[in-house]
Amino acid sequence: MPTTYLEAIREGLWEEMERDPDVFLIGEDIGVYGGAFKVTAGFIEHFGARRVVDTPISESGIVGAAIGAGLMGLRPVAEMQFADFISCGFDQIVNFAAKCRYRWNAAVPMVVRAPSGGGIHGGPFHSQNPEMWFVKTPGLKVICPATAYDAKGLIKSAVRDNDPVIFFEHKALYRRIKEDLPAEEFTVPIGKARVARQGRDLSIITYGAMVWVALEAAETLAAEGIEVEVIDLRTLLPLDRDTVCESVKKTAKVLLLHEDTRTAGMAGELAITITETVFEHLDAPIVRVTAPDTPVPFSPPLEEAFLPNAAKVIEKARWLHRY
Amino acid sequence: MPTTYLEAIREGLWEEMERDPDVFLIGEDIGVYGGAFKVTAGFIEHFGARRVVDTPISESGIVGAAIGAGLMGLRPVAEMQFADFISCGFDQIVNFAAKCRYRWNAAVPMVVRAPSGGGIHGGPFHSQNPEMWFVKTPGLKVICPATAYDAKGLIKSAVRDNDPVIFFEHKALYRRIKEDLPAEEFTVPIGKARVARQGRDLSIITYGAMVWVALEAAETLAAEGIEVEVIDLRTLLPLDRDTVCESVKKTAKVLLLHEDTRTAGMAGELAITITETVFEHLDAPIVRVTAPDTPVPFSPPLEEAFLPNAAKVIEKARWLHRY
Amino acid sequence: MSIAPTCPSQSQRGSDESAAEAGLARRCLYYMSLMRETEDRIERKLYRQGKILGGVYVGRGQEAIPVGSALHALPADVLLPSHRDMAVFFIRGIPLGRIFAQYMGRMGGLTNGRDGNMHMGDMSAGIGIVSIISALAATVPVAAGVALALQYRGTNAVAFSYFGDGSTSRGDWHEGVNMATVLKLPVVYLCNNNQYAYSTPLSGQMACANVADRGPAYGMPAEIVDGNDVLAVYEATARAVAHARSGLGPYLLECKTFRMTGHSAHDAAEYVPAALFEQWAKRDPIVRLEQKMIDHGWDDRAGLDALHAQVRQEVDAAVAWADERPYPDPATLLGGVYDGE
Amino acid sequence: MSIAPTCPSQSQRGSDESAAEAGLARRCLYYMSLMRETEDRIERKLYRQGKILGGVYVGRGQEAIPVGSALHALPADVLLPSHRDMAVFFIRGIPLGRIFAQYMGRMGGLTNGRDGNMHMGDMSAGIGIVSIISALAATVPVAAGVALALQYRGTNAVAFSYFGDGSTSRGDWHEGVNMATVLKLPVVYLCNNNQYAYSTPLSGQMACANVADRGPAYGMPAEIVDGNDVLAVYEATARAVAHARSGLGPYLLECKTFRMTGHSAHDAAEYVPAALFEQWAKRDPIVRLEQKMIDHGWDDRAGLDALHAQVRQEVDAAVAWADERPYPDPATLLGGVYDGE
Numbered sequence A, B: 001m002p003t004t005y006l007e008a009i010r011e012g013l014w015e016e017m018e019r020d021p022d023v024f025l026i027g028e029d030i031g032v033y034g035g036a037f038k039v040t041a042g043f044i045e046h047f048g049a050r051r052v053v054d055t056p057i058s059e060s061g062i063v064g065a066a067i068g069a070g071l072m073g074l075r076p077v078a079e080m081q082f083a084d085f086i087s088c089g090f091d092q093i094v095n096f097a098a099k100c101r102y103r104w105n106a107a108v109p110m111v112v113r114a115p116s117g118g119g120i121h122g123g124p125f126h127s128q129n130p131e132m133w134f135v136k137t138p139g140l141k142v143i144c145p146a147t148a149y150d151a152k153g154l155i156k157s158a159v160r161d162n163d164p165v166i167f168f169e170h171k172a173l174y175r176r177i178k179e180d181l182p183a184e185e186f187t188v189p190i191g192k193a194r195v196a197r198q199g200r201d202l203s204i205i206t207y208g209a210m211v212w213v214a215l216e217a218a219e220t221l222a223a224e225g226i227e228v229e230v231i232d233l234r235t236l237l238p239l240d241r242d243t244v245c246e247s248v249k250k251t252a253k254v255l256l257l258h259e260d261t262r263t264a265g266m267a268g269e270l271a272i273t274i275t276e277t278v279f280e281h282l283d284a285p286i287v288r289v290t291a292p293d294t295p296v297p298f299s300p301p302l303e304e305a306f307l308p309n310a311a312k313v314i315e316k317a318r319w320l321h322r323y
Numbered sequence C, D: 001m002s003i004a005p006t007c008p009s010q011s012q013r014g015s016d017e018s019a020a021e022a023g024l025a026r027r028c029l030y031y032m033s034l035m036r037e038t039e040d041r042i043e044r045k046l047y048r049q050g051k052i053l054g055g056v057y058v059g060r061g062q063e064a065i066p067v068g069s070a071l072h073a074l075p076a077d078v079l080l081p082s083h084r085d086m087a088v089f090f091i092r093g094i095p096l097g098r099i100f101a102q103y104m105g106r107m108g109g110l111t112n113g114r115d116g117n118m119h120m121g122d123m124s125a126g127i128g129i130v131s132i133i134s135a136l137a138a139t140v141p142v143a144a145g146v147a148l149a150l151q152y153r154g155t156n157a158v159a160f161s162y163f164g165d166g167s168t169s170r171g172d173w174h175e176g177v178n179m180a181t182v183l184k185l186p187v188v189y190l191c192n193n194n195q196y197a198y199s200t201p202l203s204g205q206m207a208c209a210n211v212a213d214r215g216p217a218y219g220m221p222a223e224i225v226d227g228n229d230v231l232a233v234y235e236a237t238a239r240a241v242a243h244a245r246s247g248l249g250p251y252l253l254e255c256k257t258f259r260m261t262g263h264s265a266h267d268a269a270e271y272v273p274a275a276l277f278e279q280w281a282k283r284d285p286i287v288r289l290e291q292k293m294i295d296h297g298w299d300d301r302a303g304l305d306a307l308h309a310q311v312r313q314e315v316d317a318a319v320a321w322a323d324e325r326p327y328p329d330p331a332t333l334l335g336g337v338y339d340g341e
């Protein structure tokens, strides 16, 4: 029976809670209701209200409480109902959680789960990809899984990590992506990218839902004889610069792809990493396919035009290949 | 009599308040006390408490109130006591102010002034450079002046702008940078970079306090026969991509410099802009000199090691020149 | 042939008052009915037909709150409705068709498809509605700024700041209310306490019994009103507005009500005890007002039925109009992030 | 030769109590004196000598609050002091020299130069102090999390959450207190109401008269205590801690006091009416406690002078020690952002 991306996260959380009595969940409507997306459905029945803590509507309070519990050696997993609301708990994340270890050597093991991304007609406040605010903040780790396997393996690693982790779950993948998962326990290491598809002609470096767009584009391009390598970053911070640069050395051409808006997106950090490290291997401009610099629009035709898709990737990839 | 950077901002605000009765100030301790840095000293005496509004300690409240007043057609200038506290008003800025116009065509003229930057022994919470969070947010404008002239000209433009502007004032420049300003009124356009020094051998692209570091390095390098062009971005969003690319076309070598920490800093957006636009003009890797990925440390030897300086720039520039 | 008395006799005054009351009741009923019918169409028809996508939140059972309050808004006043205050838009004159177009993501909606559902506003003179963003209570500090501007300009206009019980848990609510009370700004706070915030009952949001118990923390008068009695809301709002308008600062009205639906169209609200729905169904604000109108002889069943029929016709026409609006052209995706684009 | 009575006689109990009170008073005086002397050295000497850079905030005149409260902390309790609660560190056993090293940016300070002034903490067993960050009230939600963990582990330990009057304006304060009251967490809130927040008087922070007026908004008991009477603070904290420890949820103590300095070392506080300083100088908590000790015959002038002399010696030694600590090696800049680096 294939496991969905959502179910994979659920299983990962469940296993970690079974394994370690110090792991607990905190957030809005996660208990009796099981969470806005039902990721934690059934948890309160099994683990009890002590370990599945429903809170008032207070994102800063939730993150702050997770920090406090983390400082005490517990392993809180906080849920933001939508990633868009993480900006309401922003100061606690970027100033409190991120800086404790460096400043006074205090560990803040804590995971903030944040359902992110568009494609579900959520409009400007239920569709955002706020990962770069956190990639910009030393002291945090930032994870954006694309597959059910990685979602499960990485949420487990995140729970076990001794530093604060922001875990972005792409809402459009929740029920769309399924795969058979190993029966035995596994984790996926934080900070390691994955070669999602091997190729020699050009590298598409991406993460999250866009991995699937890249793979779809790669299929079409393969039929045209263009062999695309797809790198799924999996973790944005710490960034697996080695895997990125290895791929560039191999293909010499780079297309950076993200669902996030254009300016100051992940493409920038990748581009500077590549030019400062493997510039001489580049045979063409580094190009990017991204959402444009607007809020995420609501109406289906606008949202469709907003989101990167295989057609846009293919067009740019062809150009790059010809270059 | 030369005017300091701080005094230039003060003058700019004063002139705009004289010119337009809809301009008013809002923030903590800005009235009787004149602001933590005394930028608004004397304002309440001249303009009255109606136009210089002291508030409770509520950054989200301050930004929200500025948005409300802006929506009503006033021109609020909100002060964050330190840029570090802007993360406490984050949601209001990135989700409310930034998105009103796109969503429902509502103008939010508003300036948020934020004293930023290190070099004053302020430690992790009084030294940050949080510009990238806002460069990442479509709908905002982000300004980082380096000179007294620009500080005055840009604060005036910011006040007149019909969109929300985040105005970073570098604290280390407040009283250190002085110049003679024109007696007649002037403004500086938002979104236009400035060639701070002409050069043919390599381009240093930077902004804020680092402009002075770049110029200092350029002096030394000139003595060695290396002619550095220094681009002062002045505005980070919208980014003056043309001026950046023109300089690269001329020099073919690029050093990106920012006081902000390394990963996901402005260097990234500049690098991707350059490689996607003028890749063929590049003769060397794009390199960057930045603060490392840590909080800003307090103790003088650590802070000194943390901040980019002319020596670090010179070393990288020499390498780039030799390349 | 008689000269109209300059001073009405006792009984005349009574009948004038009664006529005024009857007229008010009829206006209230009209707007409540329009809200009910509009939201039913949205939630129970267009959403299920797939003509409306995304999140849909309605104010079924809570109509008395936006209606009883917003009727006090003068043209210069500004309103910041929550996601359950649809009637505010009607009362401020937004054409119904535009609302349906908004929900359907069409051109002609208040955001021309850029945003959906209640995420709409219009700062035109005489309308003055600030669009919510999703982050709950984010409009509360904004209301302080609106009120500051009204005061700055020397008007006696007020800001109407609407929110739910759960929203009072947010830091923004606290910062906004605190600032408004410290600066004595003209804000009327209208809390719909519908006893749930998504799946969370009131006791999961606050350890005090009433939202009104929070007034004293800000030195602010706070009053509890039956939020399912539109005339009671109307009267209480009159007091609140008079207070704010006369420069005495903010005033909090807690309107006790109940959310007669799930949190949103996809939520079956199984976590709400069925008995609560039954109990509150008996207090339906529309039914209660109708009963009162009949009891007072302000109208009869036929008259009320005619009103509802008229409302249904308006809604039919508006839906038809909206459904003919085109989707936005993808070419319009980019403009308007900044002024002059 | 007599067998010690199992139950002390009336007069013996009296004299035992008196001895206990005298002992408590002496401990209080010691810590208050140590705090005063330490902060004087920091603000009036080391800062002016340029040996301390950056912002310096002291709790002069407010010493009774951290002392009278933190003496109730059991080893498993956790404290989250504000920037004016220096004595908390002494009471939890942090060596004085380390505090000076912290202020001077030296190795051996609690952050080895990475952070300055009161931005220090130590989660070791029996110490349990969470470092503030600058953002005011940010520790208030964190205190809720600490208390949640204490409860989660089944202990009856409590969290001590300290803040100033102005900090209660922040959204974080509201969210943290609200969550703790809803979840009935063991938190004791200790507000030092020193009547100013930077240059802003209380009336510019809140429209209610007392911080304690905010208790009912959270269904939380709140009590006002003379914050310049260390024994009063001690007694009141006993009540507050007993409440929290027995599972009844949070308790708020508002300690009325006055900030006898500028906001920070560079602030001359010209905005504070001189009369207020004069008036409050008469209520100095150290002088008052000394008077009480003498009045009760718990000690005499010579004994008190000896105590202060001892404190000065300790401070001298600690400063000397700290001043010999090296600055951090710039090579240590990078490590420790993440675990295992």
Ligand SMILES: Cc1ncc(C[n+]2csc(CCOP(=O)(O)OP(=O)(O)O)c2C)c(N)n1
Residues within 6 Å of the ligand: A028, A057, A059, A081, A085, A088, C084, C134, C135, C136, C163, C164, C165, C166, C167, C168, C192, C194, C196, C197, C198, C259
């Ligand atoms: C900051 C934030 N957190 C969470 C949500 C998700 N959410 C939307 S409505 C809602 C419940 C709101 O409750 P209440 O304020 O009582 O309003 P009601 O829906 O009951 O009218 C929640 C949790 C949100 N929109 N914003």
Ligand SMILES: Cc1ncc(C[n+]2csc(CCOP(=O)(O)OP(=O)(O)O)c2C)c(N)n1
Residues within 6 Å of the ligand: B028, B057, B059, B081, B085, B088, D084, D134, D135, D136, D163, D164, D165, D166, D167, D168, D192, D194, D196, D197, D198, D259
């Ligand atoms: C979020 C935030 N805003 C502003 C400041 C700047 N600031 C530091 S202390 C202070 C006043 C604090 O007042 P209060 O809470 O009463 O504490 P006190 O200093 O009087 O003890 C201010 C405004 C800050 N540190 N954090």
Ligand SMILES: [Mg+2]
Residues within 6 Å of the ligand: C164, C165, C166, C192, C193, C194, C195, C196, C197, C198
């Ligand atoms: Mg509710």
Ligand SMILES: [Mg+2]
Residues within 6 Å of the ligand: D164, D165, D166, D192, D193, D194, D195, D196, D197, D198
């Ligand atoms: Mg104070």
